[in-house]
Structure formats: C-alpha cells, structure tokens
Amino acid sequence: MKAWWPLIPLLALLAFSPVASAGGVDPTDFDEPGLEERYRALLHELRCTVCQNQSLADSDAGLARDLRRELRTQLNAGSSDDQIIDYMVSRYGQFVLYRPPFSPATYLLWIGPFVLLGLGFVVLYLTSRGSRQGARTTGVDSAARERARRLLGEGKDV
Known part of the structure; x- marks a missing residue:
C-alpha cells in the first residue's frame, strides 16, 4: 500500500482534469x-x-x-x-x-488570387525586361566618358 500512496494525488488530478473529462469527444x-x-x-x-x-x-x-x-x-x-x-x-x-457559392459578394474571393498571380507575372516580366535593357546600355554617353578620362589623367600628373 505504501508504493501506491504517492500516486493517489496524481490520479486524482488526472481524473478531474479538463482533458480527461472532455476527452475531445x-x-x-x-x-x-x-x-x-x-x-x-x-x-x-x-x-x-x-x-x-x-x-x-x-x-x-x-x-x-x-x-x-x-x-x-x-x-x-x-x-x-x-x-x-x-x-x-x-x-x-x-x-x-x-x-x-460563386456570387457577386464572393467574386473577389474566387477570382482575386488569379488576378494577383497575373499581376505578379506582369511585374516580373517588366522588371526583367528593364534590367536586360539596362545591361545593354551603360547610360553614360561618350562625351561624359571622355571628360572623365581627361580629369583622371590630369589628376595623375599632379
């Protein structure tokens, strides 16, 4: 009987706990x-x-x-x-x-994800197209490049 004595409070807590009484059922x-x-x-x-x-x-x-x-x-x-x-x-x-149901109140719910996906593809296409064009042209004209060469060349002599 002595071996069971420490388990009695634990069993009482388990028996009266909300999990045991509800059981998820x-x-x-x-x-x-x-x-x-x-x-x-x-x-x-x-x-x-x-x-x-x-x-x-x-x-x-x-x-x-x-x-x-x-x-x-x-x-x-x-x-x-x-x-x-x-x-x-x-x-x-x-x-x-x-x-x-598919009704005017739920059009955005049903169609919205496809519209957002399409907009995402358009934005992805436009940004990738813009970066490809930017790689082809440096954006610096030849006159500005020549001026930079002269300034850098003059700085070395000093």
Missing part, C-alpha cells in the same frame, strides 16, 4: 443513426467564425461549442442540411461556409 444525442453522419458532415462544412480557418469540428472556441449545440438542436428538430446552412449564413454571413 463532442457528445451527440441523436435518436436516428443517419443524423450523426449528417452532423459530422456539417461540422466539417461549416467554419468557426472566431477561429482562424478552423471547422466547427476542429475548433474549441466557445462560439464553436454553441454552434455545435445549435446544429444538434436543428438536426433533432428535423431541419434539412440546406435549412441549417441557410440559417447559419443568415446569422453569421458567408464566412461561416468553407466553400462559399
């Missing part, structure tokens, strides 16, 4: 087995609006817990996936979706 209380599959799919389709690019399944923020609870409530109430997504978008905006 999101409790689901669905009556139908198909609802849990829909729940898991929607968790990965919706984004936590507080976290930086994390799905509701990955986030541990308070808002994400509330959204997961709301998702369970709506699934148990019989809402369809489209109704749930529409509700979340109406409440939190397009940012809550990982794959927002």
Whole structure:
C-alpha cells in the first residue's frame, strides 16, 4: 500500500482534469443513426467564425461549442442540411461556409488570387525586361566618358 500512496494525488488530478473529462469527444444525442453522419458532415462544412480557418469540428472556441449545440438542436428538430446552412449564413454571413457559392459578394474571393498571380507575372516580366535593357546600355554617353578620362589623367600628373 505504501508504493501506491504517492500516486493517489496524481490520479486524482488526472481524473478531474479538463482533458480527461472532455476527452475531445463532442457528445451527440441523436435518436436516428443517419443524423450523426449528417452532423459530422456539417461540422466539417461549416467554419468557426472566431477561429482562424478552423471547422466547427476542429475548433474549441466557445462560439464553436454553441454552434455545435445549435446544429444538434436543428438536426433533432428535423431541419434539412440546406435549412441549417441557410440559417447559419443568415446569422453569421458567408464566412461561416468553407466553400462559399460563386456570387457577386464572393467574386473577389474566387477570382482575386488569379488576378494577383497575373499581376505578379506582369511585374516580373517588366522588371526583367528593364534590367536586360539596362545591361545593354551603360547610360553614360561618350562625351561624359571622355571628360572623365581627361580629369583622371590630369589628376595623375599632379
């Protein structure tokens, strides 16, 4: 019994720690087995609006817990996936979706990276073209070169 005595406080801390109690498992209380599959799919389709690019399944923020609870409530109430997504978008905006639809509000999101990539290529082309032209011409005319030779030559005699 003496060998176990130092381990009792450690076991008590482990038993009552938040990691042990939460276990990383999101409790689901669905009556139908198909609802849990829909729940898991929607968790990965919706984004936590507080976290930086994390799905509701990955986030541990308070808002994400509330959204997961709301998702369970709506699934148990019989809402369809489209109704749930529409509700979340109406409440939190397009940012809550990982794959927002192609609409006027999201044109910049979908097309912006390609426009920036094209602009980058144009800038790269223009700067490389300019440096090639600068290598061919020194930018110093022959009269200035002759004047420099005379000045340097006169400085050596002194």
